[in-house]
Amino acid sequence: ETGVTQTPRHLVMGMTNKKSLKCEQHLGHNAMYWYKQSAKKPLELMFVYSLEERVENNSVPSRFSPECPNSSHLFLHLHTLQPEDSALYLCASSHSRDPGWYGYTFGSGTRLTVV
Amino acid sequence: KQEVTQIPAALSVPEGENLVLNCSFTDSAIYNLQWFRQDPGKGLTSLLLIQSSQREQTSGRLNASLDKSSGRSTLYIAASQPGDSATYLCAGGGSAHNTDKLIFGTGTRLQVFP
Numbered sequence A: 001e002t003g004v005t006q007t008p009r010h011l012v013m014g015m016t017n018k019k020s021l022k023c024e025q026h027l028g029h030n031a032m033y034w035y036k037q038s039a040k041k042p043l044e045l046m047f048v049y050s051l052e053e054r055v056e057n058n059s060v061p062s063r064f065s066p067e068c069p070n071s072s073h074l075f076l077h078l079h080t081l082q083p084e085d086s087a088l089y090l091c092a093s094s095h096s097r098d099p100g101w102y103g104y105t106f107g108s109g110t111r112l113t114v115v
Numbered sequence B: 001k002q003e004v005t006q007i008p009a010a011l012s013v014p015e016g017e018n019l020v021l022n023c024s025f026t027d028s029a030i031y032n033l034q035w036f037r038q039d040p041g042k043g044l045t046s047l048l049l050i051q052s053s054q055r056e057q058t059s060g061r062l063n064a065s066l067d068k069s070s071g072r073s074t075l076y077i078a079a080s081q082p083g084d085s086a087t088y089l090c091a092g093g094g095s096a097h098n099t100d101k102l103i104f105g106t107g108t109r110l111q112v113f114p
Helices: none
Strands: A004-007 A010-013 A018-025 A031-037 A044-050 A053-057 A064-070 A073-079 A087-094 A104-106 A110-114 B004-007 B010-014 B019-025 B032-038 B044-050 B056-059 B062-067 B072-077 B086-093 B102-104 B108-113
Touching: A004 A087, A010 A018, A018 A031, A018 A087, A031 A073, A044 A064, A044 A073, A053 A064, A104 B044, B004 B086, B010 B019, B019 B086, B019 B108, B032 B062, B032 B072, B044 B056, B044 B062, B044 B072, B072 B086
Parallel strands: A010 A110, B010 B108
Antiparallel strands: A004 A018, A018 A073, A031 A044, A031 A087, A044 A053, A064 A073, A087 A104, A087 A110, B004 B019, B019 B072, B032 B044, B032 B086, B056 B062, B062 B072, B086 B102, B086 B108
16 A cells, blocks of 8 residues: 555446545645546546645546545545546645655556446 | 657566666656556556656666656666566656646556566
């Protein structure tokens, strides 16, 4: 375990379902990120939270809704997804003061399949 | 827009070989660079972080270097083992802002056979 825990590890959902992905870290980091990894594409940044405030939304469709209730927890709420949203969703955290100095820590990801 | 290219895309070698994986950025203004390993269907494991004031990092059989003037990084793996088989990703950060984000390459898929 890296210190960043993601649940569930696998999720299959229908296009009309509502589900949530959870990410938790107890590394003392105060910035958290959602990335999407699709086959044969680079990781894509979806959302960035720093000190619990969303600071970046990389033009992600509104069917993805993030929530960061505190610096240790991050959620990604999903509703009315499309089959092309099937991917590995990765959570990461960093020291927001200087992530370039301390680096990023990733979770193991949630493999999402939309049917 | 920063883009990252990793060469080769795939590599298959016998055990014991010394390997070089390459990573290049279209914009050489890279603040820091991190190399990750990803096993199939799993998350990313950080291997080496080259911080903004550094040019090189070593951990065991791994050595990574960063040439900021050319925007290129190299990951050197000595005496490769079957357990090294994985996808290797490089990612660069472009600024010192406190919400800096990494730009990832598409990875090099490595297979080391006995």
